[in-house]
Amino acid sequence: MDKMVYNFSAGPAMLPVEVMQQAQAEFRDFNGLGVSVMELSHRGADYMAVAAQAEQDLRDLLQVPDNYKVLFLQGGGRGQFAAVALNLMGKNAKADYIVTGQWSQSAVAEAEKVGQVRVLDGFETTGNGPRALADRWDLDPTAAYVHYCPNETVEGIEYHFVPDTGEVPLIADMSSTILSRPIDVSKFGLIYAGAQKNIGPSGLAVVIVREDLLQQACPHTPAIMDYAAMAKADSMLNTPPTYAWYLAGLVFKWLKREGGLEAMGERNKAKAELLYNYVDASDFYSNNVHPQARSWMNIPFQLKDDALNDAFLKEAKAEGLLALKGHRIVGGMRASLYNAMPIEGVQALVAFMDRFAKQHG
Amino acid sequence: MDKMVYNFSAGPAMLPVEVMQQAQAEFRDFNGLGVSVMELSHRGADYMAVAAQAEQDLRDLLQVPDNYKVLFLQGGGRGQFAAVALNLMGKNAKADYIVTGQWSQSAVAEAEKVGQVRVLDGFETTGNGPRALADRWDLDPTAAYVHYCPNETVEGIEYHFVPDTGEVPLIADMSSTILSRPIDVSKFGLIYAGAQKNIGPSGLAVVIVREDLLQQACPHTPAIMDYAAMAKADSMLNTPPTYAWYLAGLVFKWLKREGGLEAMGERNKAKAELLYNYVDASDFYSNNVHPQARSWMNIPFQLKDDALNDAFLKEAKAEGLLALKGHRIVGGMRASLYNAMPIEGVQALVAFMDRFAKQHG
Numbered sequence: 194m195d196k197m198v199y200n201f202s203a204g205p206a207m208l209p210v211e212v213m214q215q216a217q218a219e220f221r222d223f224n225g226l227g228v229s230v231m232e233l234s235h236r237g238a239d240y241m242a243v244a245a246q247a248e249q250d251l252r253d254l255l256q257v258p259d260n261y262k263v264l265f266l267q268g269g270g271r272g273q274f275a276a277v278a279l280n281l282m283g284k285n286a287k288a289d290y291i292v293t294g295q296w297s298q299s300a301v302a303e304a305e306k307v308g309q310v311r312v313l314d315g316f317e318t319t320g321n322g323p324r325a326l327a328d329r330w331d332l333d334p335t336a337a338y339v340h341y342c343p344n345e346t347v348e349g350i351e352y353h354f355v356p357d358t359g360e361v362p363l364i365a366d367m368s369s370t371i372l373s374r375p376i377d378v379s380k381f382g383l384i385y386a387g388a389q390k391n392i393g394p395s396g397l398a399v400v401i402v403r404e405d406l407l408q409q410a411c412p413h414t415p416a417i418m419d420y421a422a423m424a425k426a427d428s429m430l431n432t433p434p435t436y437a438w439y440l441a442g443l444v445f446k447w448l449k450r451e452g453g454l455e456a457m458g459e460r461n462k463a464k465a466e467l468l469y470n471y472v473d474a475s476d477f478y479s480n481n482v483h484p485q486a487r488s489w490m491n492i493p494f495q496l497k498d499d500a501l502n503d504a505f506l507k508e509a510k511a512e513g514l515l516a517l518k519g520h521r522i523v524g525g526m527r528a529s530l531y532n533a534m535p536i537e538g539v540q541a542l543v544a545f546m547d548r549f550a551k552q553h554g
Numbered sequence: 555m556d557k558m559v560y561n562f563s564a565g566p567a568m569l570p571v572e573v574m575q576q577a578q579a580e581f582r583d584f585n586g587l588g589v590s591v592m593e594l595s596h597r598g599a600d601y602m603a604v605a606a607q608a609e610q611d612l613r614d615l616l617q618v619p620d621n622y623k624v625l626f627l628q629g630g631g632r633g634q635f636a637a638v639a640l641n642l643m644g645k646n647a648k649a650d651y652i653v654t655g656q657w658s659q660s661a662v663a664e665a666e667k668v669g670q671v672r673v674l675d676g677f678e679t680t681g682n683g684p685r686a687l688a689d690r691w692d693l694d695p696t697a698a699y700v701h702y703c704p705n706e707t708v709e710g711i712e713y714h715f716v717p718d719t720g721e722v723p724l725i726a727d728m729s730s731t732i733l734s735r736p737i738d739v740s741k742f743g744l745i746y747a748g749a750q751k752n753i754g755p756s757g758l759a760v761v762i763v764r765e766d767l768l769q770q771a772c773p774h775t776p777a778i779m780d781y782a783a784m785a786k787a788d789s790m791l792n793t794p795p796t797y798a799w800y801l802a803g804l805v806f807k808w809l810k811r812e813g814g815l816e817a818m819g820e821r822n823k824a825k826a827e828l829l830y831n832y833v834d835a836s837d838f839y840s841n842n843v844h845p846q847a848r849s850w851m852n853i854p855f856q857l858k859d860d861a862l863n864d865a866f867l868k869e870a871k872a873e874g875l876l877a878l879k880g881h882r883i884v885g886g887m888r889a890s891l892y893n894a895m896p897i898e899g900v901q902a903l904v905a906f907m908d909r910f911a912k913q914h915g
Contacts, residue, residue, distance in 0.1 A: 198588035202595045205796055213582050213590060220578040227559035227874065229574060231755040234563045234877055267628040267757060268778050271792035275776030306774040389793055394592040396628060396757040396795025413667045415636030415779070417629050431632035432750055434757025434795065435566055513588065516595055 199538035202516035247442030274303035294345030322485035374458030560899035563877035608803030635664035655706030683846035735819030
């Protein structure tokens with residue numbers, strides 16, 4: 194490759210360069226075995242060691258308490274929308290869902306197939322921001338759980354606080370939040386995440402679940418979605434997505450070498466501030482999300498004239514700045530700044546945006 | 555690597571050497587884009603082309619009729635155990651399941667969560683063989699479908715004929731059969747397969763389904779298991795396992811270059827005969843499956859003394875013959891001879907077996 198490329202895809206997203214170098218080097222000969230990791234039986238000692246190490250490193254990074262199980266599953270975040278409801282709705286089959294955008298709305302649709310869902314409005318781009326909104330929720334103390342999505346990838350909305358749900362277990366879709374900063378796992382009943390943003394390639398989902406929540410699955414829960422059965426089988430009730438799990442393990446090792454989640458949190462905050470500060474100071478670009486609800490991970494921004502969007506994308510691509518097109522629901526642009534995106538990528542983006550604005554402003 | 559290694563794993567299994575070489579070469583820079591296939595958005599033109607080409611090549615190989623949809627999903631074969639029942643059991647919620655071994659038995663357990671399952675005995679290692687057994691089934695003409703598993707990976711049992719189920723749709727778990735020889739898709743209502751044997755890495759499942767069967771899913775079917783919704787979204791209702799799908803595409807291209815499924819069928823028959831003929835002629839090794847029900851793909855064999863198993867496995871591994879340990883249910887050894895296993899691998903195995911027998915016989 195002649196020049197550096199920065200990939201701002203919202204997911205599947207870029208992976209750390211060092212991880213990809215290692216994976217390429219050992220692609221066809223893992224640990225001197227003469228075969229690829231993806232050609233190993235998941236029941237053999239060589240692969241079992243890979244899987245166990247990945248789990249341990251994830252536990253270390255997130256300081257997962259001992260009374261939580263960590264599962265490596267298939268089906269992505271959308272699979273967990275169904276699995277969460279099937280596993281946790283319990284006998285009275287009702288739950289509260291805070292809706293902040295596209296992803297939490299999609300979670301509601303899956304939960305409604307299982308039981309009664311009450312929707313609480315969590316999306317406010319004007320007014321006093323999400324904390325003030327949260328104070329007005331009338332949470333049901335008899336609900337099986339409260340579900341929310343701390344970071345909405347499409348709209349670029351993020352909760353920079355953890356809602357207080359009292360004794361009711363809090364469930365979080367952390368697909369685009371996990372590993373981006375320290376998280377107090379003990380505040381949650383269950384955390385889940387599709388891997389293809391901050392963990393690894395697509396095709397893998399991670400679930401972190403408090404053990405006392407594991408004994409109430411609906412009888413018709415498909416085996417691959419049954420958290421208790423999966424926990425008992427160390428996530429190998431069926432053949433897991435072995436290569437994605439291995440790559441996730443390489444990412445966890447990389448995170449440890451880079452200083453862990455404290456360091457990631459500082460970096461991610463700095464990256465986001467660099468871009469937001471530039472956008473806010475500009476007459477050419479804008480971001481309309483409430484300042485208290487702005488995402489560190491996914492930053493949508495609009496050009497002052499939509500007719501310039503195509504030129505922006507074309508010129509950005511020519512400079513090695515890829516996948517900046519916004520989600521069709523929001524339009525405009527979106528820069529996703531997950532852990533693997535270095536500050537240099539954001540600097541290159543801002544420099545390009547500035548040149549483009551001067552040219553077309 | 556100093557010497558050739560042959561990997562007899564039942565799955566995840568070895569992949570074609572040429573496929574792995576290509577994947578390694580373009581691992582970090584696909585089509586000159588400067589990023590990995592696994593870092594591409596599944597909604598972008600570059601990845602969409604990869605996905606569409608893989609589907610077309612699979613259609614070409616299997617000569618899939620136009621009134622069948624081809625889906626690329628997650629959840630493996632076990633996920634499809636549930637999905638098949640949820641999608642196809644229909645209004646009277648009953649189906650016939652032919653049980654020939656571990657896998658078809660596991661499919662029953664998932665289907666029983668959805669409706670009424672009638673089990674037909676399909677497992678006979680003595681007597682007149684499976685064809686004679688099939689003549690005695692009293693199939694229910696009002697069942698939503700008949701399910702069977704043409705090749706049981708654990709027991710090494712295979713049906714070398716397609717059961718006649720009249721007007722009732724026939725559903726086949728072809729996880730370890732698909733692509734191993736020509737298949738007349740039009741005889742089936744639905745075919746599914748976990749990828750990790752003859753298709754690609756684990757974490758991907760392929761479903762080939764006749765369109766008229768797509769409008770009867772249970773209302774509580776999870777979205778990621780809803781075949782009609784997935785068909786409508788070209789298997790991208792959620793983020794698919796993009797890298798596994800890409801690798802499957804490379805395998806399909808390799809199969810085309812190698813002469814397609816006719817050529818594979820001839821090769822696989824020759825490979826299996828080489829090993830069965832040796833075992834049958836030997837006093838040291840044995841295989842007890844009925845001659846008419848012997849698998850081309852998975853060949854279990856026993857040593858005349860189980861106390862020699864560990865020595866066999868250790869010496870085999872030292873010679874680069876890997877993953878020969880039999881499934882714990884059957885014991886002994888098992889050699890899986892999927893498409894990617896060259897005849898040279900089977901020759902090397904037989905030569906080793908012969909040396910070992912002379913040494914320890």
